[in-house]
Amino acid sequence: MQEQEYYTLYNGVKIPKIGFGTYKVTDDTAESVLCTALLAGYRHIDTARMYGNETQVGNAIRTAGIDRKDLFLTTKVWRSALSYDDAMRSIEASLQDLQTDYLDLCLLHWPMPEVDRDAWAEKVISAWHAMEKLYEQKVLRAIGVSNFLPHHLMPLMVAANITPMVDQLEFHPGYTQSYAVSYCQSQGLLVEAWSPLGRTKALDDPFLLELAQKYGKTPAQICLRFALEQHILPLPKSSSLQRMQENLDIFDFSLTPEEVSRLMTAPQGQWSGHHPDTF
Numbered sequence: 001m002q003e004q005e006y007y008t009l010y011n012g013v014k015i016p017k018i019g020f021g022t023y024k025v026t027d028d029t030a031e032s033v034l035c036t037a038l039l040a041g042y043r044h045i046d047t048a049r050m051y052g053n054e055t056q057v058g059n060a061i062r063t064a065g066i067d068r069k070d071l072f073l074t075t076k077v078w079r080s081a082l083s084y085d086d087a088m089r090s091i092e093a094s095l096q097d098l099q100t101d102y103l104d105l106c107l108l109h110w111p112m113p114e115v116d117r118d119a120w121a122e123k124v125i126s127a128w129h130a131m132e133k134l135y136e137q138k139v140l141r142a143i144g145v146s147n148f149l150p151h152h153l154m155p156l157m158v159a160a161n162i163t164p165m166v167d168q169l170e171f172h173p174g175y176t177q178s179y180a181v182s183y184c185q186s187q188g189l190l191v192e193a194w195s196p197l198g199r200t201k202a203l204d205d206p207f208l209l210e211l212a213q214k215y216g217k218t219p220a221q222i223c224l225r226f227a228l229e230q231h232i233l234p235l236p237k238s239s240s241l242q243r244m245q246e247n248l249d250i251f252d253f254s255l256t257p258e259e260v261s262r263l264m265t266a267p268q269g270q271w272s273g274h275h276p277d278t279f
């Protein structure tokens, strides 16, 4: 099995440099997909209360017999729970479903609530204080956000007693969010990439194919390596053992600065369509 490599969060917590994304891993195959991912060597699993698969994730970990301390487990608080009490309840339910008494990382999933959107900042800050409380109690080893742009992070950074350690953003060739990534990194947050393969839309780009040929890798591996070159943590998902393994095999080559620059500055627009201000 591939040796794990780690990033270190500003609080000293080590996080495996690649994680397994579980969005839409929900039907009755979810548990076996997750067992396969653990078998393939993933030790960092990214789920969310909203994905509706925390029970299957918990079952898969138990079935696979992985020692809890060898696993990095992330979940997220959905935007319907943006208050102190609701966030507390959400995390309690996540812990129960995941069958664990702590989380390695917990994120606020989106900055904007579905209703009462003008009050988003107060709501976020209230939920954040619940996360801080559980962090102090060592129920959460690290806390962060997801889909927060700089203007969502700014009021949170002012009000927070503990600033976020992570921001999980959509990131892949064709949608690199350079401004948000630079802001996060300048503030000491680790950026994680959701949809690092651009839901496969990015994979037939001619420049990616050229790089794949040059390095003897696949376009998917080039996308994932591209995230690493930017000090970003990719969270690919796959339902096949072969592609899961392929996606882990990205630590034996690197892209040149010129190649990274071409990928960072390629025309933007291949995005999911979910903007944090309007979603």
Ligand code: A2P
Residues within 6 Å of the ligand: 021, 194, 195, 196, 197, 198, 199, 200, 203, 218, 220, 221, 235, 236, 237, 238, 239, 240, 243, 244, 246, 247
């Ligand atoms: P599959 O489950 O059949 O492997 P993203 O993580 O960017 O949202 O992309 C997820 C999609 O990428 C899934 O449809 C998944 O399909 C596909 N995928 C995952 N890994 C690879 C790979 N190495 N090569 C091609 N497609 C991949």
